[in-house]
Amino acid sequence: MQKAIPINPKGIQIYQLCSSLNDKTDFKFCRANFDKPQILDDPIQRNLFNIVWLKKGNARYQIDFKSYELNQGAIFFLNPGQMFQVESEEVQQGCRLAFSQDFHCVETHHKATACNGALFNNVYKLPYIIPSEAIVSELEHILQKMLEELENPDYGHQELLQSYLQSFLLLAVRHMNAEKNDDDNDFLRNFSFLVEKNYRKFHQVSDYADLLGIASKTLTKKIKQYHHKTPSDVIKERLILEAKRDLYYTNKQVKEIAYDLGFEDPAYFNRFFKKEAGVAPNRFREQSHAKQ
Numbered sequence: 278m279q280k281a282i283p284i285n286p287k288g289i290q291i292y293q294l295c296s297s298l299n300d301k302t303d304f305k306f307c308r309a310n311f312d313k314p315q316i317l318d319d320p321i322q323r324n325l326f327n328i329v330w331l332k333k334g335n336a337r338y339q340i341d342f343k344s345y346e347l348n349q350g351a352i353f354f355l356n357p358g359q360m361f362q363v364e365s366e367e368v369q370q371g372c373r374l375a376f377s378q379d380f381h382c383v384e385t386h387h388k389a390t391a392c393n394g395a396l397f398n399n400v401y402k403l404p405y406i407i408p409s410e411a412i413v414s415e416l417e418h419i420l421q422k423m424l425e426e427l428e429n430p431d432y433g434h435q436e437l438l439q440s441y442l443q444s445f446l447l448l449a450v451r452h453m454n455a456e457k458n459d460d461d462n463d464f465l466r467n468f469s470f471l472v473e474k475n476y477r478k479f480h481q482v483s484d485y486a487d488l489l490g491i492a493s494k495t496l497t498k499k500i501k502q503y504h505h506k507t508p509s510d511v512i513k514e515r516l517i518l519e520a521k522r523d524l525y526y527t528n529k530q531v532k533e534i535a536y537d538l539g540f541e542d543p544a545y546f547n548r549f550f551k552k553e554a555g556v557a558p559n560r561f562r563e564q565s566h567a568k569q
Contacts, residue, residue: 307373308420308424316363326354326397331352353406464503524562
């Protein structure tokens with residue numbers, strides 16, 4: 278049986294479950310309870326899926342190059358590779374769950390809570406929810422059961438942790454479904470999923486219209502109705518976002534990024550990036566690193 282390793286800095290409880298094959302983190306539970314609000318000195322592991330619940334305190338985070346002012350109660354969800362920076366943070370109580378794709382993402386999981394589902398496929402909407410009072414106590418109960426299992430592991434340890442994680446995610450999805458508005462319809466989600474899956478190879482609206490089995494004009498009309506953007510805008514924004522992530526996190530040459538994103542001509546990619554982002558790729562990299 279694999280046991281989570283407790284790490285206990287002052288005011289923080291951390292448990293980490295590592296893979297027996299490569300010693301990489303499979304699951305991590307972190308709970309902070311400080312006497313006074315302070316910075317949570319436990320960096321986000323960007324190679325994992327992260328759930329962060331700011332229970333008491335305030336924070337300003339930059340997620341995928343957009344700033345979000347969060348107050349107590351917010352729970353946000355991050356995919357591996359999403360850009361995350363702390364601009365300011367005063368946490369008194371908070372909780373973080375992090376897990377690998379092997380730990381949670383299997384085909385048998387419900388599609389809404391899988392790692393490409395409504396919670397984590399969130400580059401097209403706000404990356405957080407504010408849970409209602411009705412489910413806060415249920416979420417707290419799940420976390421408490423998870424903590425008890427981490428402190429006293431027994432037979433089926435990992436399987437039980439996975440079931441608690443699944444329960445937490447299902448409750449979050451229920452809340453999201455209860456709060457959803459006209460923008461959150463099946464057609465928009467299907468289009469967003471297709472863009473997420475194919476943006477590296479398909480850059481034209483007609484490509485996605487073909488995948489959906491409709492005319493390009495129909496696709497444009499539907500997306501503008503629900504998203505107040507054109508399909509072309511959505512595709513361009515996704516390409517720019519991934520380019521920014523690569524420029525921020527990697528040392529790839531600009532031409533390599535261009536080829537990875539499906540651009541045959543690096544010079545055209547440079548012009549495309551500058552038009553959409555306002556600066557040339559190398560300049561964006563310099564500015565981003567200067568802010569760190």
